[in-house]
Amino acid sequence: MSPAATARPYPRVPASRRPAPPKGTAGPGAGARLVRSLRWAGPALAGYLVVRLCGLLAVARLAHAQDHGVWPVLAGSWDSRWYLDIAAHGYADELGTRVNANNLAFFPLYPFLVRGLAAVLPGSAGSVALGVAVVCSGAAAWGIFAVGDHLHGRRTGTLLAMVWGALPVAVVQWMAYTESLFTALTAWSLYAALTRRWLLAGALASLAGLTRPTGIAVAAAISLAALLACRRRPRAPAVAGALLAPLGWLAYLIWVGVRVGRPDGYFAVQRLWKNEWDGGRATLLELRQQLVYASRPPLFLLLVSAVLVVSLVLYALCLADRQPLPLLVLSGVLLLVVLGSEGVYFPRARFLLPAFPLLLPVARALAGARAVTAGVILTSMTALSAWAGAYMLLVWNGPP
Numbered sequence: 001m002s003p004a005a006t007a008r009p010y011p012r013v014p015a016s017r018r019p020a021p022p023k024g025t026a027g028p029g030a031g032a033r034l035v036r037s038l039r040w041a042g043p044a045l046a047g048y049l050v051v052r053l054c055g056l057l058a059v060a061r062l063a064h065a066q067d068h069g070v071w072p073v074l075a076g077s078w079d080s081r082w083y084l085d086i087a088a089h090g091y092a093d094e095l096g097t098r099v100n101a102n103n104l105a106f107f108p109l110y111p112f113l114v115r116g117l118a119a120v121l122p123g124s125a126g127s128v129a130l131g132v133a134v135v136c137s138g139a140a141a142w143g144i145f146a147v148g149d150h151l152h153g154r155r156t157g158t159l160l161a162m163v164w165g166a167l168p169v170a171v172v173q174w175m176a177y178t179e180s181l182f183t184a185l186t187a188w189s190l191y192a193a194l195t196r197r198w199l200l201a202g203a204l205a206s207l208a209g210l211t212r213p214t215g216i217a218v219a220a221a222i223s224l225a226a227l228l229a230c231r232r233r234p235r236a237p238a239v240a241g242a243l244l245a246p247l248g249w250l251a252y253l254i255w256v257g258v259r260v261g262r263p264d265g266y267f268a269v270q271r272l273w274k275n276e277w278d279g280g281r282a283t284l285l286e287l288r289q290q291l292v293y294a295s296r297p298p299l300f301l302l303l304v305s306a307v308l309v310v311s312l313v314l315y316a317l318c319l320a321d322r323q324p325l326p327l328l329v330l331s332g333v334l335l336l337v338v339l340g341s342e343g344v345y346f347p348r349a350r351f352l353l354p355a356f357p358l359l360l361p362v363a364r365a366l367a368g369a370r371a372v373t374a375g376v377i378l379t380s381m382t383a384l385s386a387w388a389g390a391y392m393l394l395v396w397n398g399p400p
Contacts, residue, residue, distance in 0.1 A: 038142070040154070041157075043154075044142070044145035044160075044161040045141055045142060047158060047162040047165075048137075048138070048141040048161045048162055048165040049138075051382050051385070052170070052174055054382050055170060055174070055382075055386045056070075056174060058386035058390040059171060059389055059394070071127075071130070073393050074130055074175045074393075075127060075130040075175070075176045076126050076176070077175075079106070080177060082103055083110055083111045083129060084114070084129060086108070086112075087111040087112070087125055088115070091103055091104055091108075092104055093259060094260060095260040095262070095265065095268055098272070099273070100273055102273075104259070104260070104265075104269045105272075105273050105275075107178070107212055107215070107252055108210060109210040110129075110178045110181050113132060113181070114128050114129045114176075117132065130174075130176045133174060133177060133179075133180045133181070134180070136181040136183075137173040137180040139180075139184040140164075140180050140183040141165065142161075143183075143186075143188040143190075143191055144160055144161045144187045144356050145157040145158060145161040146187070147160070147187060147190055147191050148160035150194055150195070152364055152367070153367070156360075156363050157363075159362075159366045159374070159378075160356065160360060162378060163359050163363055163366070163378070164183075166378065166381040166382045167359075167385060168303055168307060168384060168385055168388040168389075169303075169307070169349045169353065169388065169389070170389065172350050177350075178211050179353045181211055182208055182212045182354050183354040185204050185205075185207050185211060186204075187356065189201050189204035190222075190326050190330065193241075194324060194326065196229070198222075198226050198229070198238040198241030199237050200241075201222045201226070201241050202222055202240065202242065202243070202244030203244060205218045205219050205221075205222040205246075206219075206244050206247045209245075209247070209250070209252070210251070213337075214334055214338070216337070217337065218245070219245040219248075220329055220333050221326040221327070221329040222241060222245040223241075223246060225324075225325050225326040225329070226239070226241045226242035226245070228325065252266070273343065274342065274343060274344075275342060277341060278340065278342040280339050280340045281342075282343075282345075283308070283339045283340070283341075286305075286345045287305055287308070290302060299391070299396075300391065300392060300396040301346060303388060304349045308339065308352075311358055314361060314362070315331055317361040318331060318358060318360065321361060321364075323357060323360065327360070328357070330355065331355045331357045334354065334355045335355070337351075338351045344399075346399065346400075347399060350400055
């Protein structure tokens with residue numbers, strides 16, 4: 001077999017950290033490998049936890065000052081109520097005509113997971129929903145670290161996880177929302193693709209497609225990468241992974257169509273939510289309004305606009321860095337969907353939370369900087385994220 005046939009499809013930093021087992025002996029079992037991997041990711045997970053605890057403290061202090069409880073804000077506000085209602089009562093069985101009222105717009109994996117766990121765990125469904133999000137945020141940070149570590153080493157992976165936890169709208173990671181679950185599935189699906197485990201990558205991408213509409217971005221990333229891998233070396237697992245990746249997303253769209261009695265049922269639901277594709281016209285108009293014409297634009301909308309503009313700049317840097325194809329496809333399709341839709345403007349920074357590959361240029365720059373410089377930047381990002389999260393939940397009069 002030629003060297004090219006056995007080479008890794010994507011670059012990886014040299015790794016001598018794990019000694020090979022002696023000849024004639026079996027390698028460590030799955031449990032031992034899992035523990036070893038978790039210990040290796042320990043600094044990243046600890047750093048992520050510290051960053052998010054700072055954000056939680058800011059929310060708690062402002063909530064206390066306003067005589068609010070923290071739990072209702074994190075577990076029962078805005079979209080959280082929709083997910084909890086689906087977990088308790090299921091989906092609507094017809095399209096209807098009311099605007100912003102049909103719960104078929106929300107994908108099923110998260111609310112059904114909450115329903116199943118709430119049946120066996122103590123506490124309210126809201127507590128279970130919040131617990132699922134927090135646990136999934138840790139799994140997401142672990143997966144994000146794994147991708148960064150695989151490509152650029154442990155330091156970069158650690159910083160990548162911490163930067164993801166210090167994004168301006170990162171408070172959503174510890175709310176009863178789907179972003180943490182979706183990002184966890186996305187990160188581990190990408191890691192599986194980078195390590196050529198195509199069946200696992202396809203299965204995780206399929207689950208991501210049952211979690212959010214933007215699961216189509218994960219499916220596109222995995223399917224395209226798997227099919228291109230088949231061009232180099234045709235293999236059944238790669239073909240299977242490519243076919244499996246979009247099944248979850250397609251299955252839900254088909255199910256909604258059958259449920260409401262029309263083949264475009266899901267897209268009809270989205271039209272009731274005024275969320276149609278317009279090629280980015282609405283986004284450009286809103287950016288122009290906020291950045292050019294408005295004399296006193298809302299502070300939160302300025303933050304969202306800044307996130308969108310910076311995300312485009314970061315994607316250009318990702319292209320210049322020649323990131324692996326699955327990462328570029330994921331970020332590119334997410335940007336295309338988020339920026340090209342006509343729906344409400346203010347959640348768009350939240351919709352880009354799963355696009356963590358956009359943060360790789362930042363993590364790499366911090367990894368190459370002096371420790372003091374990196375510490376000052378991370379501390380500043382954490383403080384901004386904490387303030388923005390508290391402002392978004394307790395001052396801004398709208399959904400995050």
